Amino acid sequence: MMRAVYVDVPGEPENLLLQIVPRPQPKHGEVLIKVHATALNRADILQRRGLYPPPAGESDIIGLEVAGTVDTLGPGVKARWRPGDRVIALLCGGGYAEYVAVPEELLMPVPTNLTLCQAAAIPEAWLTAFQLLVLIAQVKEGEVVLVHAGASGVGTAAVQLVRLFGAVPIVTAGSSEKLKMAENLGAAAGFNYKEDSFAQGVHDFTGGKGANVILDCIGGTNWEQNVSSLATDGRWVLYGTMGGRAVEGNLLGKLLSKRGHLLCSLLRPRCLQYKEDLVKAFSHRVLPHFSDQPASLRPVIDSTFSLEDIAEAHRHMEANRNMGKIIIKVSPQNQETQ
Ligand SMILES: NC(=O)c1ccc[n+]([C@@H]2O[C@H](COP(=O)([O-])OP(=O)(O)OC[C@H]3O[C@@H](n4cnc5c(N)ncnc54)[C@H](OP(=O)(O)O)[C@@H]3O)[C@@H](O)[C@H]2O)c1
Known part of the structure; x- marks a missing residue:
């Protein structure tokens, strides 16, 4: 089981409820990520209000991106990922949770000089x-x-x-x-x-x-x-x-x-192949520049909230108060990977 944020009834931020739900099982070609941080996007607000449902077959848990560590490899995973690797991932949903299963091609390594909370600001x-x-x-x-x-x-x-x-x-x-x-x-x-x-x-x-x-x-x-x-x-x-x-x-x-x-342009409804190609091109052309000395690129973090305070984080974004990304810490107990 795991903690995740659910919206049983679409509506205001107080409708975001922390619940205990089954942990996802990685399907063929998927990697299960132990989530350390996720980040907010405007689409999350629309989805909370019931105005932007997830694509068919995708998780109905909100959350389009995560940073964390590789937990388990699903059947048929062929790439370089190993349990414990620090990764970030683009999602169709499922980010507001302690675990998420993601097609292996949508994972990227965390730039060495960034914490997982900083890296959670990158994917979407x-x-x-x-x-x-x-x-x-x-x-x-x-x-x-x-x-x-x-x-x-x-x-x-x-x-x-x-x-x-x-x-x-x-x-x-x-x-x-x-x-x-x-x-x-x-x-x-x-x-x-x-x-x-x-x-x-x-x-x-x-x-x-x-x-x-x-x-x-x-x-x-x-x-x-x-x-x-x-x-x-x-x-x-x-x-x-x-x-x-x-x-x-x-x-x-x-x-x-x-x-x-x-x-x-809309990214979320794009097919897996398009996203794979995008992640590949981004990993090649952009990701290394987060580790330049001095860094040419930096994720801009506005604020960090805990998963328990997800409603407050949504209110902050809806009030247009953020400058850069709002990060949600999902696993605060792991100090080393903050
Ligand atoms: N198509 C896609 O694939 C895709 C993917 C990701 C995001 N998006 C879109 O990208 C946009 C930014 O997302 P984000 O998560 O980066 O947003 P964000 O960090 O929450 O920032 C949004 C900012 O937009 C400004 N704003 C809000 N309403 C406005 C209005 N009516 N007129 C002018 N400015 C307004 C506000 O800043 P000011 O104080 O400057 O007004 C607000 O803080 C959203 O529209 C989101 O849906 C699209």
Whole structure:
């Protein structure tokens, strides 16, 4: 048996209940991970409210990522993993628990200089940012990339990756503190969308050319400024709709006049093969840079909560208070691997 967070009735944070449930058994090709830490994602809030059910056949326990140690290898596991190895993993669900079974190809080694709590901040945000920039937008050296929610989990990863790939990140955020943090991570400019028009900021920064790429998790409320901030032939990548889903107005005409590309992406419903390829490419191109001396990349941690305080952690995220990732410590008793 194991402890896990369950939502019997969709709703508010207090509906997240710590329960004793059966430990998952690793199926063919899966590895059972003993979870030391997981991390929050916006999708968790939607799932808690009953608005984002897990893909068919996946765990109905919330949680898209973990860091921990290899516990047991399921039948047919062929790769290099051994019991006790420190690993991180991308999940379709099941992270808010003491154990989770994961296809072996979705595991990555923890960079040597990171604790498991730090490493838990990597899988979902960094794989998402990497996928958006490399596979979807195909960002090139010297291009200007506008990253909305620049202090979010995905935003803090995206800013650093844009720099790693030789492009120029600029951000929006809702406070000067968040903008400062994004600038410390490498953003060349930041715009407080609550105070000023970011479209004007992008126009001034790019000398009227606009951003070559926009990473947009806001959607509705931003569409008009987004299309006006886009460079000719630019790529506007929609991967969230925190600012609403409906648009009204001349979106298509404005997009057409810029020969703009509107690209949409969701990672969780992708097939296993796609995720395997993504994890492989990320492990090759990005993961080693967390161990550079000095480190070129760092997971940005906002705060750490215990599994018992999961409701408080959800409230913290819903209030937009976090800068970087919110970590949930699942196994606090193991001091060595904190
Ligand atoms: N498509 C995918 O595959 C995929 C994968 C992972 C995440 N996502 C999406 O990526 C986004 C970021 O996720 P995360 O977990 O990194 O989030 P997070 O760390 O919780 O940060 C989200 C931040 O977005 C800003 N925000 C919220 N509502 C806003 C609004 N209406 N207008 C403007 N800004 C708003 C807030 O910062 P301010 O104070 O700056 O407003 C908030 O703190 C979410 O939309 C999530 O669903 C998508």
